[in-house]
Amino acid sequence: MTRGTRIDGIAAGRLEAEQYTQNFGDLYTPLDRHEAQVASDRCYFCYDAPCVTACPTTIDIPLFIRQIATDTPEAAAKTIFNQNILGGMCARVCPTEQLCEEACVREAAEGKPVQIGLLQRYATDTLMGRDTHPFTRAATTGKTVAVVGAGPAGLSAAHRLAMHGHDVTLYDARPKPGGLNEYGIAAYKTPEDFAQAEVDWLMKIGGITFKHDQKLGAEIALDSLADQHDAVFLAIGLSGVNALGAQGDTLENVTDAVRFIDALRQSDKSAVPVGRNVVVIGGGMTAVDAAVQSRLLGAENVSMVYRRDQSRMSASTKEQDHAAHEGVRLIFNAQPVAVHGSGAAQQVEFEYTVDGPGGLTGTGETFQLPADQVLVAIGQTLGAVSVDLDGRKIAVTGAGRTSRDGVWAGGDCAAGGDDLTVTAVAEGRDAAEDIHAYLSA
Template identity: 85%
Template sequence: MDGIAAGRLDEQQYTQNFGDLYAPLDRHEAQVASDRCYFCYDAPCVTACPTSIDIPLFIRQIATDTPEAAAKTIFDQNILGGMCARVCPTEQLCEEACVREAAEGKPVQIGLLQRYATDTVMGQGKHPFSRAAPTGKTVAVVGAGPAGLSAAHRLALHGHDVVLYDAKPKPGGLNEYGIAAYKTPDDFAQKEVDWLMQIGGITFRHEQKLGAQITLDGLAEEHDAVFLSIGLGGVNALGLADDGLDNVVDAVRFIDTLRQSEKSSVPIGRNVVVIGGGMTAVDAAVQSRLLGAENVSIVYRRGQDRMSASTKEQDHATHEGVRLICNAQPVAVHADGVDFEYTADGPDGLSGTGEVFRLAADQVFVAIGQTLGEVSLDLDGRKIAVTGPGRTSRAGVWAGGDCAAGGEDLTVTAVAEGRDAAEDIHATLMNGA
């Protein structure tokens, strides 16, 4: 534990390290970037977008110097378009599908153009929507992350009164507590929530955890409908005998702490090992380097091509000095290191080869997935079973986001699921279906 300390860098280095990862486009740059769009009919980028934003239209609106109109086009489909412009893996979605990518290997900068438009309107403090007349219906939204915020806004837009419950002190969910600080500097997540709440009709109740301060039965009795967007609160353990050592930390908790603290106050080891292959693993590893860790390794049990973190994120990690070690699984954790066994991924699944090596580590972050807490609903695997736009096994209860089965565990997917569930809730409440 002697190798773990806070304040390894000076304040200027912290400011530089945790500044905006990608510089935004200015007006001229946005004009130039928008001119590259072919404005395709039946554009493949729209099909690739989980929220089905009319991408050619909003880019054309930027090209004609009407970013406010472009932002409205985006927000019509994705009310969290500002955050998604920052964290969405566009290189695997809309930009990968871009015709320019296929023809030239250089897609239109859709993500940066989306940020330019949404930042323009949000910077003006404008909210482009107004509530419909009150319906007299109330809806409980449990979980103030991307799915919950999306659902709450759409329900409020339709005139319903929404009570937004969350176990945390602040709304935002993953956007506030679970994304690398350098992706959302300047408190953007809370600024976006404040902007979204301008729609009116949404009451936020913090530190209200399902199964503790609130229950599903109680919510169903108090409200006309319930939408669950509770995420995955539990964390998978390594399952090793030495799993409880003080230097073994949940990567999600580490990222949470870092987002809510002064960077110089967060202790980090000299030798850090991150176990896992997803975005959380990359975020934990990169931020360890940015905090001043000297040696950081991500160790994943399968091949690099099986990592759920995008190639762009993997490349960013290696650029920051993170070492990627694949086909290795942990077998023992010690106070000064972790023992790994090389693996082979064959037709019968993953197996150890018997060859073991040790990595020095005074701090270990575990990022091997999260689990759903206990809910009194039918499950599909380890998540809540849903049909259509988020209907659960219980009438009057919908679910979306990471807690619900199906889809990708992405912010943009959660937004789409919250939006679509809200539309179905609205139709049900108004039609009595």
């Protein structure tokens, strides 16, 4: 172990160079051709397959697995991409254990589902490795569409609209496209810059112009976009983060987990500071990714604290198990009371909770955890937008229609769906089809 530059009690460069490469390598070993054929042979190729119903993008899973079984992975990939143009990323990050694989008949019968996620990765990686694109763009319609947000929903919509012949301008507040896939997913899930490789591949359809550093409400406005384009699709995600709201939450080294993950994705791992004692507050996928990566950076003690019981966590059981395997301590039924320290965080005080009929209540019993770094992952918020809201998100009807004519929304910014990459892709695709029908009327 090496000692790096110290920054307010936390440090960068805690590990040897080769350790970073090992720690942040591919989380799951991809299947080779023989392994894929063996895995595909386990599929019953069910009629009215429950795995298809469980997939938010309704990929014909039995068909693509049969195509792998007959040694035509490119055809399998086309089947996947017909429904989910980001099928490569979804194969890596989708919680298949809660969706298609949980619904698999083999899971019900044997407790061991068909490896749908790994088979999807095998097929999509095979086709994406070819210097081709599986779709051809239709003749230009002369219609233009603004897609605001280059994350999963925006990319999915942009590709489908371009395929129909519309000219798409894709705006994003960040320097690079990809959204969550580029900035918000653990580095070990998508190594070798896969998110950008996937965007480059997707853009081969043509008809999509990307404009970076264009934030809605700053460099661009919804009114002007609506005037300049025939339709607008909002896929702006959730740009704000919920504050901890506890005493001491403004101390140094108390930061949101999203920013921490962003730094890991965009920097040399050895340059990202991490504490020796890290406390992550939250119970979702962002919390797990922050906690696990803190360990992979060399943190000695990492605790992930969630205010409700384990069954209420939004992170999947598989992700929780992975965190525990990496040495993360999982603590449930505890809510933050205060962060203590002189200038910088040194300790977090928690109160035990009970989740009863009247909601979440504190018991009055407290405990403390040492913490030189506190990462907050308790949800994100929508920025200002001039359309009707449903709670804290954009109100939509049908395939993403907002209260404003000619404006659609999808992905995390829109009300109704699960906050999953695969759900965002489905909403972007469906909104694009509805926009196409609207523009063709």
